[in-house]
Amino acid sequence: MNRRRLLHLALKITLPVLMGYLAIGIAFGLMLEAVGYNALWALFMSVTIFAGSGQFMGVELLASGVSFAEVAMVTLLINFRHLVYGLSMLEKFRGMGKRKPYMIFSLTDETYALLSGEVGLAPGPDRNRLYFMIAVLDQLYWITGSVIGSAAGALLTFDTTGVEFAMTALFLVLAIEQWKTYPTHLPALLGAGCTLAALLLFGADNMLLPALCVIVLVLLALRTRLEGAASRAPEAAQEQERAAAGEMDNPGGGL
Amino acid sequence: MTLTTTQAIISILIMAGVTFLTRALPFLLFDRGSGPPKIVLYLGKWLPPAVIAMLVVYCLRTVNPLVGSRGIPELLAICAVIALHLWKRNNLLSIFGGTILYMILVQAVFI
Numbered sequence: 001m002n003r004r005r006l007l008h009l010a011l012k013i014t015l016p017v018l019m020g021y022l023a024i025g026i027a028f029g030l031m032l033e034a035v036g037y038n039a040l041w042a043l044f045m046s047v048t049i050f051a052g053s054g055q056f057m058g059v060e061l062l063a064s065g066v067s068f069a070e071v072a073m074v075t076l077l078i079n080f081r082h083l084v085y086g087l088s089m090l091e092k093f094r095g096m097g098k099r100k101p102y103m104i105f106s107l108t109d110e111t112y113a114l115l116s117g118e119v120g121l122a123p124g125p126d127r128n129r130l131y132f133m134i135a136v137l138d139q140l141y142w143i144t145g146s147v148i149g150s151a152a153g154a155l156l157t158f159d160t161t162g163v164e165f166a167m168t169a170l171f172l173v174l175a176i177e178q179w180k181t182y183p184t185h186l187p188a189l190l191g192a193g194c195t196l197a198a199l200l201l202f203g204a205d206n207m208l209l210p211a212l213c214v215i216v217l218v219l220l221a222l223r224t225r226l227e228g229a230a231s232r233a234p235e236a237a238q239e240q241e242r243a244a245a246g247e248m249d250n251p252g253g254g255l
Numbered sequence: 256m257t258l259t260t261t262q263a264i265i266s267i268l269i270m271a272g273v274t275f276l277t278r279a280l281p282f283l284l285f286d287r288g289s290g291p292p293k294i295v296l297y298l299g300k301w302l303p304p305a306v307i308a309m310l311v312v313y314c315l316r317t318v319n320p321l322v323g324s325r326g327i328p329e330l331l332a333i334c335a336v337i338a339l340h341l342w343k344r345n346n347l348l349s350i351f352g353g354t355i356l357y358m359i360l361v362q363a364v365f366i
């Protein structure tokens with residue numbers, strides 16, 4: 001297939017992500033601008049990090065000025081789900097050659113959702129080139145959205161107070177989706193409960209690390225019980241695989 | 256800005272490095288051989304809902320139910336997001352509907 005036709009196909013496949021990334025990217029840019037970082041910073045973050053919820057969280061981390069260790073820890077746990085994505089892409093990325101490092105770098109929720117679906121090509125060089133185009137287009141949409149957002153934030157005369165609620169809403173939507181698909185709500189309740197306890201005990205500035213540690217420890221302690229819950233609900237288990245892997249129904253929205 | 260420019264650049268590079276690491280780890284560890292250990296799969300499966308719930312609470316950490324608007328705008332906007340999402344299940348609609356309502360509430364109603 002020639003380059004033009006492949007690009008045409010890639011544009012068609014990535015259309016839902018275009019809408020989602022422009023919208024969420026703009027919200028991210030506005031938030032970043034609101035805490036004092038201009039469009040150049042938005043560009044820098046979207047080029048080097050390229051992660052939806054990771055970058056939203058990054059705004060918080062930059063604004064509150066936490067330690068480098070906490071930045072690393074929080075980023076690690078927010079992106080932990082990417083481990084699952086990588087596992088299911090091992091096969092598909094074989095044979096990507098020198099494009100492979102970029103494919104791995106750009107494996108966001110949305111790109112993962114598109115690549116795990118059917119793209120209409122058999123495995124081979126054409127499909128590899130199409131995958132690469134999808135990944136590059138997705139990142140270009142994201143960069144465009146975030147730069148537009150922060151530039152607009154600097155130029156707009158209207159009051160952007162409250163725009164930071166977009167991040168709360170984003171996580172809330174992800175939480176609702178997971179609430180619906182997981183066979184037990186225990187992890188979600190545990191996450192909320194531990195964080196609330198950490199907030200009361202350690203205060204708003206120091207709550208994340210203790211909350212994260214306790215969550216991981218309690219999850220490990222509950223291993224037998226949760227694996228039991230998953231096996232008792234075989235139908236739900238399938239759904240929950242999907243939930244763990246991202247929002248595939250909605251490639252434009254979940255980050 | 257609370258951070259110096261250098262600190263901000265280092266923070267962003269740490270985020271970039273760690274994000275890339277989480278995406279690359281499966282390829283580094285399991286591209287050949289017998290597949291990942293069970294404990295990794297277990298955490299990969301059950302950690303996401305706990306972390307997302309944590310982030311929701313974290314986003315609301317500065318809300319104080321005793322002073323100011325007492326968290327009422329947040330509560331209303333959260334209800335709006337949940338209602339919109341249960342109704343239409345459209346991520347963008349839920350996120351922007353809730354955010355616009357919140358902006359109106361904090362800018363015009365609960366001043």
